[in-house]
Amino acid sequence: MKRNIIAELLKNPAFGTPVCVKGWVRTRRGNKNIAFIALNDGSTIHNIQIVVDLPQFDEEYLKGITTGACIRVNGMLVESLGQGQSAEIHAKEIEIYGTADPGAYPLQKKDHSLEFLREIAYLRPRTNTFGAVFRIRHHLSYAIHDYFNKQGFYYFHTPIITASDAEGAGSMFRVTILDAENTPKTAAGKVDYSQDFFGRHTNLTVSGQLEGELGAMALGGVYTFGPTFRAENSNTPRHLAEFWMIEPEVAFFDNNDNMTLAEDFLKQVISYVMERCKDDIEFLNNRYDTELIERLKFVLENKFIRLTYTEGIEILEKSGRKFEFPVYWGADLQSEHERYLVEEHFRCPVIMTDYPKEIKSFYMKQNDDGKTVRGMDVLFPKIGEIIGGSEREADYDKLLNRMNELNMSQESLWWYLETRKFGTAPHAGFGLGFERLMLFITGMSNIRDVIPFPRTPKSAEF
Numbered sequence: 001m002k003r004n005i006i007a008e009l010l011k012n013p014a015f016g017t018p019v020c021v022k023g024w025v026r027t028r029r030g031n032k033n034i035a036f037i038a039l040n041d042g043s044t045i046h047n048i049q050i051v052v053d054l055p056q057f058d059e060e061y062l063k064g065i066t067t068g069a070c071i072r073v074n075g076m077l078v079e080s081l082g083q084g085q086s087a088e089i090h091a092k093e094i095e096i097y098g099t100a101d102p103g104a105y106p107l108q109k110k111d112h113s114l115e116f117l118r119e120i121a122y123l124r125p126r127t128n129t130f131g132a133v134f135r136i137r138h139h140l141s142y143a144i145h146d147y148f149n150k151q152g153f154y155y156f157h158t159p160i161i162t163a164s165d166a167e168g169a170g171s172m173f174r175v176t177i178l179d180a181e182n183t184p185k186t187a188a189g190k191v192d193y194s195q196d197f198f199g200r201h202t203n204l205t206v207s208g209q210l211e212g213e214l215g216a217m218a219l220g221g222v223y224t225f226g227p228t229f230r231a232e233n234s235n236t237p238r239h240l241a242e243f244w245m246i247e248p249e250v251a252f253f254d255n256n257d258n259m260t261l262a263e264d265f266l267k268q269v270i271s272y273v274m275e276r277c278k279d280d281i282e283f284l285n286n287r288y289d290t291e292l293i294e295r296l297k298f299v300l301e302n303k304f305i306r307l308t309y310t311e312g313i314e315i316l317e318k319s320g321r322k323f324e325f326p327v328y329w330g331a332d333l334q335s336e337h338e339r340y341l342v343e344e345h346f347r348c349p350v351i352m353t354d355y356p357k358e359i360k361s362f363y364m365k366q367n368d369d370g371k372t373v374r375g376m377d378v379l380f381p382k383i384g385e386i387i388g389g390s391e392r393e394a395d396y397d398k399l400l401n402r403m404n405e406l407n408m409s410q411e412s413l414w415w416y417l418e419t420r421k422f423g424t425a426p427h428a429g430f431g432l433g434f435e436r437l438m439l440f441i442t443g444m445s446n447i448r449d450v451i452p453f454p455r456t457p458k459s460a461e462f
């Protein structure tokens with residue numbers, strides 16, 4: 001018999017029909033005569049109740065049905081008289097696919113801490129919390145593709161292995177097949193990368209933007225959605241060494257168009273997920289963060305505040321607040337500053353623009369004041385920076401000058417400069433940290449809890 005999906009059975013129960021479900025046992029209770037099994041198959045946060053009339057079965061065999069076991073049940077779908085569920089299954093036939101020794105199964109008891117669950121990341125998708133988070137992660141990914149597709153953007157695949165450092169931050173993972181114990185050396189005593197796989201020094205990408213720009217200069221509007229890697233030693237609840245980034249890049253966009261796109265995009269995908277994942281979001285709201293749904297609605301209903309970095313610094317200076325990191329014009333904003341503006345001063349998402357050029361990347365469009373660049377960061381409550389982007393410097397000479405000022409080698413970026421020689425055009429784009437948006441939508445407070453297998457300093461076991 002074909003397997004029924006539990007979410008479907010609970011949504012449209014055809015009472016009185018035979019069904020077949022397969023899933024993992026969450027709990028088993030009852031007495032000598034009757035057993036109640038709560039079964040979950042991952043399709044919904046809700047379990048379906050299986051009622052077993054024990055004397056009709058081989059009771060010795062059924063002893064294998066404990067928390068964590070995987071079973072198949074054929075039976076009759078009937079209206080439930082119990083509270084909190086609409087339908088239950090009266091079992092006719094049960095097969096145990098796999099037992100889970102109660103003495104050894106790590107998820108035997110309920111209510112484990114998130115810290116403990118991180119240590120058993122290979123099993124945590126079996127919990128209500130992580131089932132909800134990973135279903136939301138799926139729907140959010142889908143919503144993002146759906147949004148850009150409807151807007152006429154093309155999904156552009158940029159390389160994971162690159163020879164360039166897009167952000168110029170230098171925190172990259174090297175990709176090499178050279179023997180670590182016995183690296184070939186040049187006459188000058190340096191590592192001889194010409195003998196490496198690609199014949200040059202390569203690393204994992206920190207951003208697909210530079211290649212994305214090439215796509216935009218031909219296809220008009222493109223976006224990337226892929227993993228990015230940063231070897232920065234930031235052990236914070238908001239940083240991963242491997243995270244997913246969405247980077248739209250659009251020809252003929254200025255920074256205002258860019259901001260409008262970012263705001264519309266965020267609102268549309270949040271609203272899609274709120275609609276699709278009602279049960280899961282409600283669960284997370286009730287369990288972890290009772291202001292979650294309110295916060296999500298608030299972001300949908302309010303226009304984001306736009307202000308310049310200079311205005312932001314003035315507000316922070318006048319706030320009278322003692323920050324851990326000092327505030328002055330030229331300082332890179334820390335999460336505490338961003339959150340003060342968003343959560344206390346404006347009480348609204350903020351898009352900050354026109355940053356000092358010294359704290360932003362080389363590719364941002366230079367303003368006429370000679371001091372600032374047309375960058376824009378979207379700052380969210382509880383998160384801080386969720387999006388970073390800019391209008392790009394489209395002028396060859398200005399871009400080259402800036403690269404020289406920063407002592408950047410043209411050797412690995414000559415092809416990027418070429419775009420400014422052949423049919424250059426104004427263009428802009430941004431990068432959204434997928435897990436930062438996941439934090440916002442799920443209300444989870446640690447980024448390690450919104451990706452199945454987090455990669456952080458000293459942690460990559462599974």
Ligand code: 4AD
Pocket residue numbers: 166167206207208209230238239240241243245247248385386387388389390429430431432433434435436
């Ligand atoms: O601000 P960032 O560094 O910007 C770029 O990489 C640009 N190339 C984007 C562009 O204009 N196309 O990173 C963009 C976003 C940040 O706002 C943040 O949400 C996220 O990526 N991010 C991280 N998320 C998790 N862990 C990390 N270590 C992150 N670093 C950045």
Ligand code: MG
Pocket residue numbers: 385387388
């Ligand atoms: Mg940034």
